[in-house]
Amino acid sequence: MLDAAAEVFAARGIASSSVSDIAHAAGLTKGAVYSNFDSKDDLVLALMEEHVLQRLHNALVAFDAADDVNDAVHDLGASLVDAIHADLGWQHLLFEYCGLARRDPTLQAALADRRRAGRAAVARAIERIAEARGVELPMSAADLAVAMLAISNGLALETGMDPDGVPDDLFPRLIGLIVDRRVP
């Protein structure tokens, strides 16, 4: 059900997907949706919650699983780039959700909380890498986490506007320039 919702939302956007559409995509009807969720908003909330948790979990597991730290860095970069391209639909869902939250203080607060948690997780990962590698960071890990998320989202946005204008390797190159302070 949530899977079907994710697909439909990604394809048509949250606002212009009807509850019936989602239900039929799952092979069911509206009644089924309303017997599982209080409202459309509730469905959207549940979906975002699930997807965000899943994503964070995947990223952190993949990160911890890598034996070598350089591998971890490489994998992290690669997985982010993959995410930008493969999961562009989801990324745009997040953008729309962000727009919705702007007009709803409750959503806004909830989103801010989750975002802070996500950023903190990324920041910890960065700190771990830096420590293991003995790299001196050019700014606080927290700010660097914000920067990395902002850059990946910003590139996804640019890719959405003009898919051919954004080179695949721009993200890792930028990260390299920011983090690696040696003169080229």
Add this chain to the structure above:
Amino acid sequence: MLDAAAEVFAARGIASSSVSDIAHAAGLTKGAVYSNFDSKDDLVLALMEEHVLQRLHNALVAFDAADDVNDAVHDLGASLVDAIHADLGWQHLLFEYCGLARRDPTLQAALADRRRAGRAAVARAIERIAEARGVELPMSAADLAVAMLAISNGLALETGMDPDGVPDDLFPRLIGLIVDRRVP
């Protein structure tokens, strides 16, 4: 009329603003809108076109007006940061528009064209700065332009999700790290 539309759209979003709302914000009625525009989509298109041109124009004029190149760099950074904060509503309008374009090939193509033009303008500005200052760029001016736009948009997005999590000076610091290759 377009001013009123911009305000309403920025406040409530494109999708959830009715044509009547916009008309009343301009002190008129729906009839007035439909005698000036073919459809709601047409109105939106006209608005975005106007706003984008205005913005690009302002940026380039401000840039050319600066006598000193360092001032230009400083001003450019400052104006971008200002834009992120003051004009956040407009920024989010762009995000929503980008989402709409994703489902409409015609819009998508038009947006891609305009975006390419905007990026090219930024790239030329960067080249001019670099040349005047004798700075060696760490990547092509075109890629750097994409990166700058992506970072400013990405930070605007993060600011929208959690206004307190994004330091004001993060943008210039990032640009500094990317462009300035001296060891600190």
Add this chain to the structure above:
DNA sequence: GGTATTGGATACTCATCAGTATCGGGTTGT
């Protein structure tokens, strides 16, 4: 001064969609 044109108002139509009320069939528990 009289007629055509245009910008805007009013009052509709029509479609869509969130949400509700109610019914049935299958499952669970006793």
Add this chain to the structure above:
DNA sequence: ACAACCCGATACTGATGAGTATCCAATACC
């Protein structure tokens, strides 16, 4: 085996909003 219950289907309601048809008034033109 029977009762309570729950999940999902069907068939509504009510509201909203894009777009249209028509009318009115002011301005422009002859």
